[in-house]
Amino acid sequence: MTQESDQWPLWEVFVRGRRGLTHQHAGSLYAADAQMALENARDLYTRRQEGISIWVVPSNSITASSPTEDGSFFEPAADKVYRHPTFYPIPEGVENL
Amino acid sequence: MAMNSERETESRTPVAEDPLEQGFWDKIRDEIRIEPKDWMPDAYRKTLIRQIAQHAHSEIVGMQPEGNWITRAPTLERKIGLLAKVQDECGHGLYLYSAAETLGVSREELLTALHEGRMKYSSIFNYPTLSWADIGAIGWLVDGAAIVNQISLCRNSYGPYARAMVRICKEESFHQRQGFGIMLALAQGTEDQKAMSQDALDRWWWPTLMMFGPHDSESSHSEQSTAWKIKRQSNDELRQRFIDITVPQADHLGLTIPDPELKWNEADGHYHFGEIDWDEFWAVVKGGGPCRRQRIKTRVDAHEKGQWVRDAASAYARKHSSRQKAA
Numbered sequence: 001m002t003q004e005s006d007q008w009p010l011w012e013v014f015v016r017g018r019r020g021l022t023h024q025h026a027g028s029l030y031a032a033d034a035q036m037a038l039e040n041a042r043d044l045y046t047r048r049q050e051g052i053s054i055w056v057v058p059s060n061s062i063t064a065s066s067p068t069e070d071g072s073f074f075e076p077a078a079d080k081v082y083r084h085p086t087f088y089p090i091p092e093g094v095e096n097l
Numbered sequence: 098m099a100m101n102s103e104r105e106t107e108s109r110t111p112v113a114e115d116p117l118e119q120g121f122w123d124k125i126r127d128e129i130r131i132e133p134k135d136w137m138p139d140a141y142r143k144t145l146i147r148q149i150a151q152h153a154h155s156e157i158v159g160m161q162p163e164g165n166w167i168t169r170a171p172t173l174e175r176k177i178g179l180l181a182k183v184q185d186e187c188g189h190g191l192y193l194y195s196a197a198e199t200l201g202v203s204r205e206e207l208l209t210a211l212h213e214g215r216m217k218y219s220s221i222f223n224y225p226t227l228s229w230a231d232i233g234a235i236g237w238l239v240d241g242a243a244i245v246n247q248i249s250l251c252r253n254s255y256g257p258y259a260r261a262m263v264r265i266c267k268e269e270s271f272h273q274r275q276g277f278g279i280m281l282a283l284a285q286g287t288e289d290q291k292a293m294s295q296d297a298l299d300r301w302w303w304p305t306l307m308m309f310g311p312h313d314s315e316s317s318h319s320e321q322s323t324a325w326k327i328k329r330q331s332n333d334e335l336r337q338r339f340i341d342i343t344v345p346q347a348d349h350l351g352l353t354i355p356d357p358e359l360k361w362n363e364a365d366g367h368y369h370f371g372e373i374d375w376d377e378f379w380a381v382v383k384g385g386g387p388c389r390r391q392r393i394k395t396r397v398d399a400h401e402k403g404q405w406v407r408d409a410a411s412a413y414a415r416k417h418s419s420r421q422k423a424a
Contacts, residue, residue, distance in 0.1 A: 003205075003404070003407065003408075004407070004408065004411040005407035005408070005410070006203070006204070006205045027192060027264075029191065029195070030204065031410075032407075032411050032413065033410075033414035033417060044188050044191060047181075047184070047185070048268075
């Protein structure tokens with residue numbers, strides 16, 4: 001028998017650690033609404049004080065680049081070595097550059 | 098004594114006509130993880146769904162034998178430690194259900210299969226916990242065996258399963274230390290306490306060894322799972338590793354492992370041990386464990402009696418969202 005709870009949306013959980021600067025993906029869970037998702041995420045993914053901030057996002061709000069397109073999707077950046085500081089030689093003796 | 102199963106696999110990596118299938122085998126060969134949106138053989142998908150879900154079911158059912166002693170833990174410290182462990186097991190079940198669901202199966206399907214007896218869980222949890230010392234024995238031995246198995250699984254080819262294993266391994270080591278700590282306190286306690294801890298070891302030792310499964314020669318799935326790199330080490334290798342690690346721990350406790358043939362072998366650097374009672378093994382795997390019916394009944398009752406919580410959450414969400422729309 002299918003219950004209403006079988007139709008709950010899936011949420012992705014992102015946690016920022018005590019000393020972290022960014023939220024990291026921790027996992028996912030089903031919940032009826034955002035508040036329930038947040039509380040369950042706290043109980044599931046921060047039992048050992050792993051985080052001081054949690055974001056929950058409905059999974060279908062996330063658009064992700066495709067793993068199989070990895071190469072071609074990101075290709076333009078691969079041959080633009082002039083975007084890196086190391087491409088530009090600095091004469092010896094010049095400082096603070 | 099150790100099989101070099103990995104080298105054998107490399108020489109057997111197949112060549113496929115279909116470029117998608119070839120891509121799959123190239124990833125397997127090159128230790129690149131297979132991810133949910135990648136092409137994979139149907140049989141690989143089905144095998145993983147079964148294995149990961151049964152692993153998840155084991156975590157949830159495993160909460161029962163230990164939950165049995167929460168109200169009777171001897172001290173407050175032991176009680177909160179046991180509560181935390183059981184809570185962890187629930188979380189582990191969830192990480193694993195999430196991993197299984199990436200393969201295209203729903204939570205409802207998996208739970209229904211468990212409740213209707215169409216999917217299994219680790220038979221070790223069909224044994225009863227008869228004394229407080231059993232909680233120590235389970236933490237030390239059963240979690241110890243699970244750790245050996247799970248460390249190996251951290252290198253399995255399916256990304257979500259491997260990552261779930263890494264997270265679980267981090268949390269599992271507290272479980273084993275907690276169990277060992279209980280055994281130590283009992284083994285160094287009164288004569289009655291020591292006898293209780295020895296009795297628990299006597300009852301849990303062989304079932305723990307059975308957790309690693311049959312000899313690989315008797316296991317129909319081993320060869321395919323090894324080719325797919327789901328299985329990275331043989332059952333016998335993992336069992337041997339567990340024994341080699343655990344015997345010195347038993348010596349430290351001053352307890353006797355119930356195997357008269359157990360003996361250190363200097364020549365190959367392993368503990369040799371007696372033969373497992375394979376009749377008992379197969380009987381239990383086929384559903385003969387003493388608590389099997391009780392475990393399923395308790396699980397089904399918990400699910401059904403919790404329906405009102407799920408209904409309330411759904412009703413609240415509906416009411417809240419229609420209020421927001423009206424505002």
